[in-house]
Amino acid sequence: MVKFTVEDQDGNRQEVEAPTDMGFSLMEILKASEYPILATCGGMALCATCHIEILEGPDELGEATDIELDQLENLPEYFPTSRLSCQIRVSDMLEGAVLKLRGEDVI
Amino acid sequence: MGFSQKIPIMIQTDLCIIGAGPVGLFAVFEAGLLKMRCHLIDALPQVGGQLSEIYPQKPIYDIPGYPEVKAQELVDNLMEQIKPFKPTFTLGERVDHLEKQEDGSYIVTTSDKTQVHAQVIVIAGGLGCFEPRKPVLDNLETFEGKGVTYMVKNPETFRDKNVVLAGGGDSALDWTIYLADVAKRVTLVHRNETFRGAPDSAAKVFDLASEGKIDLILSANLKEISGNGKLDSVTLTDKTKNEYKIETDYLIPLFGLSPKLGPIADWGLSIDKNAIEVDTRDYSTGVERIYAIGDINTYPGKLKLILCGFHEAAIMMHSAFKYVYPDQKLSFKYTTVNGVNAF
Numbered sequence: 001m002v003k004f005t006v007e008d009q010d011g012n013r014q015e016v017e018a019p020t021d022m023g024f025s026l027m028e029i030l031k032a033s034e035y036p037i038l039a040t041c042g043g044m045a046l047c048a049t050c051h052i053e054i055l056e057g058p059d060e061l062g063e064a065t066d067i068e069l070d071q072l073e074n075l076p077e078y079f080p081t082s083r084l085s086c087q088i089r090v091s092d093m094l095e096g097a098v099l100k101l102r103g104e105d106v107i
Numbered sequence: 108m109g110f111s112q113k114i115p116i117m118i119q120t121d122l123c124i125i126g127a128g129p130v131g132l133f134a135v136f137e138a139g140l141l142k143m144r145c146h147l148i149d150a151l152p153q154v155g156g157q158l159s160e161i162y163p164q165k166p167i168y169d170i171p172g173y174p175e176v177k178a179q180e181l182v183d184n185l186m187e188q189i190k191p192f193k194p195t196f197t198l199g200e201r202v203d204h205l206e207k208q209e210d211g212s213y214i215v216t217t218s219d220k221t222q223v224h225a226q227v228i229v230i231a232g233g234l235g236c237f238e239p240r241k242p243v244l245d246n247l248e249t250f251e252g253k254g255v256t257y258m259v260k261n262p263e264t265f266r267d268k269n270v271v272l273a274g275g276g277d278s279a280l281d282w283t284i285y286l287a288d289v290a291k292r293v294t295l296v297h298r299n300e301t302f303r304g305a306p307d308s309a310a311k312v313f314d315l316a317s318e319g320k321i322d323l324i325l326s327a328n329l330k331e332i333s334g335n336g337k338l339d340s341v342t343l344t345d346k347t348k349n350e351y352k353i354e355t356d357y358l359i360p361l362f363g364l365s366p367k368l369g370p371i372a373d374w375g376l377s378i379d380k381n382a383i384e385v386d387t388r389d390y391s392t393g394v395e396r397i398y399a400i401g402d403i404n405t406y407p408g409k410l411k412l413i414l415c416g417f418h419e420a421a422i423m424m425h426s427a428f429k430y431v432y433p434d435q436k437l438s439f440k441y442t443t444v445n446g447v448n449a450f
Binding site: 038040041044046047048049069070071073074075076077104 | 157161162165234240241242243274275276298299303360362363365366367
């Protein structure tokens with residue numbers, strides 16, 4: 001298991017615990033934790049609705065891959081450590097990390 | 108959109124389907140077998156919903172009978188399948204209002220004031236309507252429709268006008284190229300030095316800029332818009348925080364789309380976690396003559412799968428029949444026996 005902190009769109013922080021051995025993506029954990037994440041494309045890095053910003057954590061965690069940047073760079077706003085949570089595999093790298101939800105709410 | 112006045116028209120149909128994704132399209136087929144005509148409305152400028160908008164080239168593996176089918180291919184096949192039933196479409200408009208008539212029927216009004224009179228409403232809205240992602244700018248909303256627009260519906264609107272486009276994706280590149288020949292002057296503003304859109308389009312944009320046919324402003328962001336009742340200028344900042352003011356008639360921010368539930372939330376339907384609660388006997392909502400099928404609905408055991416939406420469409424049409432043909436008895440027929448009888 002790994003523990004990390006999630007800050008929602010309103011700035012509320014909560015610790016979330018997730019298994020590292022089930023092959024989940026961070027997006028799946030956030031959805032399962034009932035955070036208002038759309039994940040329209042289901043995890044294909046094609047919609048950017050699962051956009052998060054890494055506030056604290058290892059440098060590597062804040063480095064978006066090329067396919068993520070394809071989406072992130074087209075958003076009205078993104079940040080140096082923006083990621084698509086669907087592209088982050090839940091692993092020990094998340095231990096102690098703090099991340100902020102940046103995707104749009106559905107309403 | 109734009110400044111043109113639209114003459115109100117009333118489209119008459121049996122069923123008004125809100126959402127032209129795969130489930131909305133297949134619903135036309137099931138309706139057609141029961142001799143019910145359909146008009147579809149979608150906020151996107153093309154049919155196919157998220158399949159066409161988000162992942163047209165991605166394979167889908169769980170459509171019965173297709174070991175693998177590309178999303179756009181499925182949409183194209185559905186369009187072919189429903190052709191005999193001559194559906195009509197209003198695309199690029201969002202449904203804003205539903206108004207119940209004395210006889211129980213409904214009048215639907217879109218964002219562009221198109222009106223549809225239908226006996227039955229079928230909400231096949233998927234995740235909601237795709238709406239443009241908007242840049243964070245003061246007073247942006249006040250200039251919407253007064254110089255700020257998020258979609259190029261009719262390029263002629265921009266003929267001989269000054270146009271600023273913002274964004275770096277395919278649609279920003281494509282429209283820059285297209286409007287270069289139409290508008291008086293096109294300026295493309297992009298926050299980075301390079302483009303992640305199609306390399307051919309990016310190369311073409313760089314060529315147009317070096318030929319002096321467009322203005323390309325890189326590493327810059329929108330900062331401010333201003334005008335007196337109508338947009339007249341856009342202010343940009345570059346990475347060294349220098350500001351530029353560009354006089355323009357139009358600003359077209361192209362930062363992609365994101366689904367919103369939108370006005371559906373205000374129609375008095377029972378909504379749970381952004382989905383419409385339905386009765387699984389016929390996928391009716393709590394409001395008579397309004398049904399919800401596909402990803403937009405929810406019920407115990409719901410799976411958001413295209414194939415479940417297809418099933419829901421078939422069941423739902425048999426229930427809706429009584430509102431369109433109140434004096435007729437519905438008899439169940441197989442297409443294999445009866446064929447598909449076109450309108």
